[in-house]
Amino acid sequence: MLGRSEPRPTRLLSRPEPKPTRTLTRSAPSPTRTPHRAESTSTFFRATPTPLPRSPAQPGAAASAAPVQHPTVLPTVASAMPEAPGRVAAPVVEVIDGDTIRVRLGGQTCSVRYIGIDCPETHAPGHPVEWMGPEATEANRRLVEGQTVYLEKDISETDRYGRLLRYVFLADGTFVNAELVRLGYCQVSTYPPDVRYQELFLAMEREAREAGRGLWGPMPAPTAPMAPVCSCTANLYNCDDFATQAQAQACYNYCLSLGAGDVHRLDADHDGRACEALP
Numbered sequence: 001m002l003g004r005s006e007p008r009p010t011r012l013l014s015r016p017e018p019k020p021t022r023t024l025t026r027s028a029p030s031p032t033r034t035p036h037r038a039e040s041t042s043t044f045f046r047a048t049p050t051p052l053p054r055s056p057a058q059p060g061a062a063a064s065a066a067p068v069q070h071p072t073v074l075p076t077v078a079s080a081m082p083e084a085p086g087r088v089a090a091p092v093v094e095v096i097d098g099d100t101i102r103v104r105l106g107g108q109t110c111s112v113r114y115i116g117i118d119c120p121e122t123h124a125p126g127h128p129v130e131w132m133g134p135e136a137t138e139a140n141r142r143l144v145e146g147q148t149v150y151l152e153k154d155i156s157e158t159d160r161y162g163r164l165l166r167y168v169f170l171a172d173g174t175f176v177n178a179e180l181v182r183l184g185y186c187q188v189s190t191y192p193p194d195v196r197y198q199e200l201f202l203a204m205e206r207e208a209r210e211a212g213r214g215l216w217g218p219m220p221a222p223t224a225p226m227a228p229v230c231s232c233t234a235n236l237y238n239c240d241d242f243a244t245q246a247q248a249q250a251c252y253n254y255c256l257s258l259g260a261g262d263v264h265r266l267d268a269d270h271d272g273r274a275c276e277a278l279p
Helices: 007-014 018-027 029-039 058-069 071-077 133-144 176-182 198-211 245-257
Strands: 087-097 100-105 108-114 148-152 164-169
Touching (some): 100 148, 176 198
Antiparallel strands (some): 087 100, 087 148, 100 108
C-alpha cells in the first residue's frame, strides 16, 4: 500500500512544469514584430544613426521610432547625415523663389526645383506676384543662400523645364523642402513616382495648418492697386526705353499686376527679370 501511493505526487508535480514553458514561447515573438513595424513607417528616418546603437534592448528600438509620429521633431530628426550615400554636394549660386534655386554642379550652373512642394509664384510669366510669394522666397533665401546644399534624387531626373528635381538638405541636417512646408510657406504637391517623403510633407502641412502659419494664416485685406507706371494696353516699349533695370522691372511688375503679362516682351528668358542687361 505505501509503495503504490508514492508515485502519485511525483506525476502531479511533473504535469504543471511544461505550462509556463508553452506560455513564454508564445509571447516571445510579439516584441520582435513591434520594432519591425516601427522601422518601416518612414524611409526617411531609417538612416538616423544615433538611437539604435545606444539601446541594447528591443523596447529601446521601438521607443526611438516613436518621434516619427510627432510632427514637431521631424525636420530636426531629418538630419540623417547630409553626406549620405546618393546625395551630392552643390554650392548655391542664386535663390530664384521659394522652391527653386541655382547651384554649381559639375562645373555648370543648374536650376534645381524642390520635389514635393509648391510655393506661391513670384516670377511666373504672365501672372502677378502671388500672396506670400515674396515671403516664401525670403524664407528660402534665409535657409540656403551662401550655403553648400546636399541634393538627393528620387526617381525623375528633371521636370519639363529642364530643372533638376531634388530633395535639398543643409550641412546641419535641415531638410529644406520639409522646413518650408512646416513654416507654412509652401503646400504639398507630389507627383508620382517622386513620392519618397510624401507622408512627411503631409505631416508638416498639417502642423502648419493647425498652427495658422504662413499660407494658413489670415489673409490680409486687399490693397489698393499699384500706381500706374507705364501703359500695358499693347507692346509699346523695349529695354532701350528705360534708363535702369529697376525702371524696366517696375513696368514689368505693373503690367503683371493688371493681368496683362509681359506685354512689352521685357523678359526675354522668362525668368521674371526684365531687361537684365540694363544697369
